[in-house]
Amino acid sequence: MKRKVIIVGAGVSGINAAVHLAKAGIEVQLFEAKKNIGGRFFSFTDPTTGNIIDNGQHIFIGAYNNFFDLLRNLNTFNFVKAQSNFEINYFDDKGSAKLATNLSSGKLPLALALLTFRKLDFKSKVSIIKMILKIHKIHIPAEISCQDFLFQNGQTNLAIKYFWEPLILATLNQSVEKSPASLFVEVIKIMFKSVHNAKIYFSTVPLIRLLEPVDDFLKTYNSDIYTNTEIVKLDVSKKIITNCIDKMGDIFSADAFILALPFDRLAKIFNNSGINDDFKSFFNFSPIISFYFWSKSKIDCSEINAMIGTKSHWLFNLSEISNAVNPKYYLYTITISNALEMNNMSHSEISQMIIDELTYLGLISKSTDIIHSRLIFDKKATVSIDINNFDKRLPIETAYDNLFICGDWVNTSLPATLESAALSGRLAAEKVINYFKSS
Numbered sequence: 013m014k015r016k017v018i019i020v021g022a023g024v025s026g027i028n029a030a031v032h033l034a035k036a037g038i039e040v041q042l043f044e045a046k047k048n049i050g051g052r053f054f055s056f057t058d059p060t061t062g063n064i065i066d067n068g069q070h071i072f073i074g075a076y077n078n079f080f081d082l083l084r085n086l087n088t089f090n091f092v093k094a095q096s097n098f099e100i101n102y103f104d105d106k107g108s109a110k111l112a113t114n115l116s117s118g119k120l121p122l123a124l125a126l127l128t129f130r131k132l133d134f135k136s137k138v139s140i141i142k143m144i145l146k147i148h149k150i151h152i153p154a155e156i157s158c159q160d161f162l163f164q165n166g167q168t169n170l171a172i173k174y175f176w177e178p179l180i181l182a183t184l185n186q187s188v189e190k191s192p193a194s195l196f197v198e199v200i201k202i203m204f205k206s207v208h209n210a211k212i213y214f215s216t217v218p219l220i221r222l223l224e225p226v227d228d229f230l231k232t233y234n235s236d237i238y239t240n241t242e243i244v245k246l247d248v249s250k251k252i253i254t255n256c257i258d259k260m261g262d263i264f265s266a267d268a269f270i271l272a273l274p275f276d277r278l279a280k281i282f283n284n285s286g287i288n289d290d291f292k293s294f295f296n297f298s299p300i301i302s303f304y305f306w307s308k309s310k311i312d313c314s315e316i317n318a319m320i321g322t323k324s325h326w327l328f329n330l331s332e333i334s335n336a337v338n339p340k341y342y343l344y345t346i347t348i349s350n351a352l353e354m355n356n357m358s359h360s361e362i363s364q365m366i367i368d369e370l371t372y373l374g375l376i377s378k379s380t381d382i383i384h385s386r387l388i389f390d391k392k393a394t395v396s397i398d399i400n401n402f403d404k405r406l407p408i409e410t411a412y413d414n415l416f417i418c419g420d421w422v423n424t425s426l427p428a429t430l431e432s433a434a435l436s437g438r439l440a441a442e443k444v445i446n447y448f449k450s451s
């Protein structure tokens with residue numbers, strides 16, 4: 013019997029669930045509230061320069077198996093490029109130094125990179141290498157923060173400031189003091205398992221182009237995407253969902269449902285449908301600020317640059333990374349993770365702060381070099397996972413036999429990233445297939 017599944021939310025998690033189900037021969041209807049797909053992974057045209065920019069710099073690592081499989085399914089993996097050599101340039105008030113190695117040579121590339129890294133003393137380098145080597149054997153007591161964990165495992169202040177903190181901010185979008193050590197250790201285990209896993213990848217095209225082919229892909233499998241369709245409620249009968257209803261009052265029925273939504277949007281639909289939404293009280297959002305700036309002058313920096321001792325965390329050189337930049341300018345973007353403390357600052361205050369920091373670190377000589385800039389403050393960039401709520405992430409199954417959830421924030425044991433989103437989408441699709449087999 014032909015089965016139909018409704019998926020609500022066309023971000024990476026919902027799209028991956030749709031792709032897996034369609035490939036399994038199951039008809040999918042994918043509903044998206046906005047006029048565009050992609051969710052928090054999207055691009056738009058900057059009206060002043062005509063450049064297509066993203067909602068924030070996204071980087072991937074070699075361990076993103078599920079996300080990369082999605083791109084392979086959509087034939088867009090060739091738009092993603094790996095850094096040829098592992099290289100991060102660190103800028104502080106004393107100048108710059110590279111953490112770099114040729115990944116194709118040497119048995120212990122990270123150790124080699126660390127040994128030649130000028131920002132760390134010998135003791136700090138050894139402490140990092142030792143911890144990575146014994147990471148599989150370290151016991152983590154429940155509810156311990158990364159800060160306590162790192163000190164307990166002999167990490168120096170310097171090692172934390174230059175090595176661990178930038179990594180924690182980038183992967184967990186959370187402070188060292190609040191990040192749960194168990195989640196971070198998972199990341200380290202995965203990242204440093206192999207050279208392949210630790211490789212850094214970028215999109216060479218606007219992000220949305222990586223997902224765009226999904227429309228045609230689904231059509232070839234007798235499935236479809238419906239944009240501008242906001243689902244507001246589910247009809248519940250005993251332990252089964254029978255229909256979902258959109259904002260216009262239209263009713264859609266299916267044999268199973270996947271809600272691929274951030275926690276607040278899921279809670280809203282649950283609340284409207286008389287389903288318990290208590291989980292929402294455990295979670296908050298962690299903001300990310302992205303500051304794109306077009307410059308007349310070239311900045312002497314690498315593709316990826318860590319900024320140390322400033323509120324700005326990362327500087328990405330988009331003129332090097334992307335093929336989509338207008339060659340008339342140099343385009344860069346700054347990322348500030350876990351930007352909660354800037355919630356009450358205006359856009360112009362934040363922009364000025366970033367420009368001052370770029371000048372302070374000697375990255376730009378004068379603010380007039382900047383022809384144009386654009387600040388994006390995403391207050392709901394990711395869920396904020398900390399030591400108090402890391403075990404409250406919801407599972408993919410719900411109390412309803414034919415209702416499943418996915419999204420970067422559900423319990424995948426990974427931080428709320430693209431890989432967590434893609435993995436949760438695949439797992440939700442597999443649960444639906446198993447449900448159909450058993451019912």
Ligand SMILES: Cc1cc2nc3c(=O)[nH]c(=O)nc-3n(C[C@H](O)[C@H](O)[C@H](O)COP(=O)(O)OP(=O)(O)OC[C@H]3O[C@@H](n4cnc5c(N)ncnc54)[C@H](O)[C@@H]3O)c2cc1C
Pocket residue numbers: 020021022023024025026043044045046049050051052053067068069070071072241242243244272273274277281300302390392393394418419420421428429430431433
């Ligand atoms: C600035 C920024 C930088 C980031 N950098 C990185 C990075 O470098 N690496 C990394 O791995 N991750 C990064 N992330 C995180 C990554 O973007 C997310 O983990 C991922 O996109 C989440 O996908 P999702 O499908 O779980 O959720 P979403 O993308 O939020 O998708 C949910 C979708 O559901 C739709 N929706 C909501 N309500 C309804 C409704 N009622 N009916 C129908 N549709 C609805 C929404 O419009 C949306 O399209 C970053 C995020 C941001 C914001």
